[in-house]
Amino acid sequence: xxxxxxxxxxxxxxxxxxxxxIAPAPPVTVIRAGVLIDGVSNSPRRNVVITIRxxxxxDVADGGGVPSNLPAGATFIDLSQATVLPGLIDAxxxxxxxxxxxxxxxxxxxxxxxxxAFRAARATVSAxxxxxxxxxxxxxMETEGAGYGDVGIKMAIEGxxxxxxxxxxSTRAISTTGGYPLEGYAPEIEVPKxxxxxxxxxxxxxxxxxxxxxxxxxxxxxxxxxxWVGKNGELVSQPTLTVEELHAIVDETHGWGKxxxxxxxxxxxxxxALDGGCxxxxxxxxxxxxxxxxxxxxxxxxxxxxxxYYGDWAPADTPAGQRDRKRASEHEVSFRKAxxxxxxxxxxxxxxxxxxxxxxxxxxxxxVEFGMTPMQAIQSATSRAAELLDMQGRLGVIAPGAYADVVxxxxxxxxxxxxxxxxxxxxxxGKVFKNELEAKK
Numbered sequence: 001x002x003x004x005x006x007x008x009x010x011x012x013x014x015x016x017x018x019x020x021x022i023a024p025a026p027p028v029t030v031i032r033a034g035v036l037i038d039g040v041s042n043s044p045r046r047n048v049v050i051t052i053r054x055x056x057x058x059d060v061a062d063g064g065g066v067p068s069n070l071p072a073g074a075t076f077i078d079l080s081q082a083t084v085l086p087g088l089i090d091a092x093x094x095x096x097x098x099x100x101x102x103x104x105x106x107x108x109x110x111x112x113x114x115x116x117a118f119r120a121a122r123a124t125v126s127a128x129x130x131x132x133x134x135x136x137x138x139x140x141m142e143t144e145g146a147g148y149g150d151v152g153i154k155m156a157i158e159g160x161x162x163x164x165x166x167x168x169x170s171t172r173a174i175s176t177t178g179g180y181p182l183e184g185y186a187p188e189i190e191v192p193k194x195x196x197x198x199x200x201x202x203x204x205x206x207x208x209x210x211x212x213x214x215x216x217x218x219x220x221x222x223x224x225x226x227x228w229v230g231k232n233g234e235l236v237s238q239p240t241l242t243v244e245e246l247h248a249i250v251d252e253t254h255g256w257g258k259x260x261x262x263x264x265x266x267x268x269x270x271x272x273a274l275d276g277g278c279x280x281x282x283x284x285x286x287x288x289x290x291x292x293x294x295x296x297x298x299x300x301x302x303x304x305x306x307x308x309y310y311g312d313w314a315p316a317d318t319p320a321g322q323r324d325r326k327r328a329s330e331h332e333v334s335f336r337k338a339x340x341x342x343x344x345x346x347x348x349x350x351x352x353x354x355x356x357x358x359x360x361x362x363x364x365x366x367x368v369e370f371g372m373t374p375m376q377a378i379q380s381a382t383s384r385a386a387e388l389l390d391m392q393g394r395l396g397v398i399a400p401g402a403y404a405d406v407v408x409x410x411x412x413x414x415x416x417x418x419x420x421x422x423x424x425x426x427x428x429x430g431k432v433f434k435n436e437l438e439a440k441k
Contacts, residue, residue, distance in 0.1 A: 026054030028074040029430065031406065032063065033084035037413070039382035039397040042375055044414065050084070052404040055430035060398055079408045079425060082437050085378065086396050087136025087165075087405025087428060088420075089385035090360055092282055092303045094352025095126040095138070095153065096146045108182055111145040111192045119146050123153050126356045127164030131433055133360050134407035134423030137166040137385075137395055139348075141261060141282065142173035142220045145194040151215035163433060166405075168217040168389055170261065172196040174207050174249065175222035179240035195222060201248035204241070208252040219253045221246060221278070223262045224269035227285075228323050235286055235326045239269035246276030259390075261303070266330070274300065280388065282348070285309075285327055287334040292341045301388050303348035304335050306366040311354065335370050346388040347381035361420040364413075374417040404430035408437055 029052040036048040038060070049063035070076060096119055100107050110119060123146075130138055143149050150169035157164040173195040182191045196211070198204045208219050223246070224237035241249075246262075253260050254277075262278035264270045266286025273281060274294050280301040281287075287295075287302075295302065309328045314320035339345065349363045367377040386396030394403055408425035426434040 027430070028053055028071045029077065029404070029427075030070055030074050031077045031084065032080050033082070033408070034080040035083040035412070036060075036398060037083060037085045037375075037378060038399060039086040039379060039386075040399070044083070047080075048084075050398060050406070052406075052430050055404050057398060057402045057404050058400055060400060077425075077432070077435070077438065079437060082408040082410055082425065083412060084398070084406060084408045084425075085134075085413075086382045086398050086402070087407055087426075088134050088361075088381045088423075089137040089139075089347065089389070089396055090130065090135050090349050090351065090381070091139040091280075091346045091385045091388055092305050092348025092350055093126075093130070093138045093140050094142065094144060094350070095123040095130075095140050095356075096120075096143045096149060097352030098122055098126070099352070099355030099357075107144075107194070111182055111194065116146055116149060120149050120152065123149065124156070124162050124164070126352070127153060127157065127162070127167075129356050130165050130351070130360060131163055131426060131428065132423075134420070134426050135165055135360055136405040136407070136426070136428045137168070137389070139168040139218065139261075139385075139389065140170065141218075141263075141350075142170050142195065144352075145192055147172060148214050154215075165428070166395070169215065170218040170220040171211045171214060171216040172207075173220040173222060173263075174198055174204065174211075174241075175225065176240045176245070179222055179225045179238075198241075198245065201244050204245040205248040205252045208249045212253065212256050212258060216258070218258060219249060219260045220282075221249060221260060221262050221273075223264040223273040223278075224267070227265050227327065228319065229326050233326075235266060235323070235330050237265035237267045237269055237286075239267065239272060241272065241276075243272045243276045246272060246278065250277040265327075266334075274298065280346070283331075283350075284334055284338070285331045287338055289337070292338055292343060295338070295343050296341060299344070301344045301346055302338050303346045303388075304331070304338075304367075305348045305350040305353075305363075306331060306335065306370065307363050308350040308353045310366075332370055335367075339371050344384065344388075345380050346385040347377070359421040361418075361423075364417040364420050368417050374414045377417055378413065378420075404428075410437060 031050040033048045036045045051059040154167040175195045180195045227237040230236040259279035261280045262273040263282045264273045313324040382396035406427040411419045413419045424437040
């Protein structure tokens with residue numbers, strides 16, 4: 001008898017264990033899209049039904065009205081009067097920058113007077129604003145003196161403590177002595193720098209190791225610093241790292257399975273960036289035909305950040321004003337040449353250099369003005385940016401197997417790409433964050 005009691009008790013424990021291991025079925029959401037721009041196709045689709053289980057898209061099918069075979073307990077979202085797109089990706093942001101009004105102390109005050117906790121609180125607001133605008137993923141291109149604060153913000157978002165986009169972070173960034181602010185202080189005073197300073201390949205490799213060890217998804221390198229108009233009217237940029245220093249960083253980073261982004265305007269710094277094997281050129285104001293050809297051969301990406309160079313110009317009759325205008329005019333020429341040649345281009349804004357109170361999507365009209373079709377501009381912020389991040393098929397696309405990052409607008413962004421400044425519906429990871437479109441019904 002005791003043996004039977006023991007066996008029954010053992011069976012009960014096994015059954016209880018099975019019950020604990022059986023997870024509840026993920027929630028099902030069905031979205032009816034009036035028009036779908038899926039991030040990959042060159043033409044939109046109409047009357048599409050998107051099925052989501054948990055945080056993953058499981059089906060995208062042509063449909064009519066409300067599906068008659070909705071799974072039991074499914075949530076139905078009617079966006080039949082809207083254009084639905086994948087969650088947008090900004091591949092160049094700075095959540096720890098806020099536009100830096102000179103009247104409030106500019107860049108320097110952040111490193112000299114603002115506690116890290118204060119800067120992190122402001123970065124939290126920046127991240128939320130990005131998500132509100134439909135940017136469900138950001139590649140954040142360094143913390144500007146806030147150390148590994150971006151790793152902390154990423155952890156808080158992933159843990160569900162604060163709302164925000166998926167973050168791919170680059171932590172401190174790397175430059176050389178004489179290659180980054182703070183500057184202009186008495187030489188006998190040691191002031192903080194906005195990046196990690198290195199000199200020589202050994203220090204370069206060590207810095208990359210430190211940043212990767214502390215959570216960097218990308219390594220950011222400054223290959224140029226100051227720029228000015230030269231005696232022949234050309235835009236000149238001060239080079240920073242040598243090819244040998246960059247080689248050490250790239251070799252180490254690639255060994256970790258990660259990539260290197262190079263801030264570079266042009267000239268010698270641009271050539272060093274390409275010869276050193278960087279994975280993406282950030283800004284790329286001056287690109288020669290030979291450098292464009294090299295980018296295509298090497299598969300190097302361009303993240304141009306156009307709009308940031310069209311604000312806060314100094315007076316035209318000053319050296320700074322001449323430099324500002326030269327940056328913008330050269331940038332347009334290089335963007336047009338790179339686009340025509342077939343360079344891989346990802347959407348990036350340099351938000352933070354632009355105040356986070358401004359629309360992130362202001363970059364789309366600028367890209368279209370300089371030669372992209374609206375669909376190309378949208379793809380640069382969806383499937384193309386996802387490819388840059390090695391997240392093909394998971395981000396930047398409405399397709400089975402992708403994360404359920406979905407946004408929608410009222411109107412046709414292919415007719416007027418500026419409409420993307422007014423995202424009315426935002427879903428990230430299968431959870432609705434914003435739904436103003438249904439509220440208007």
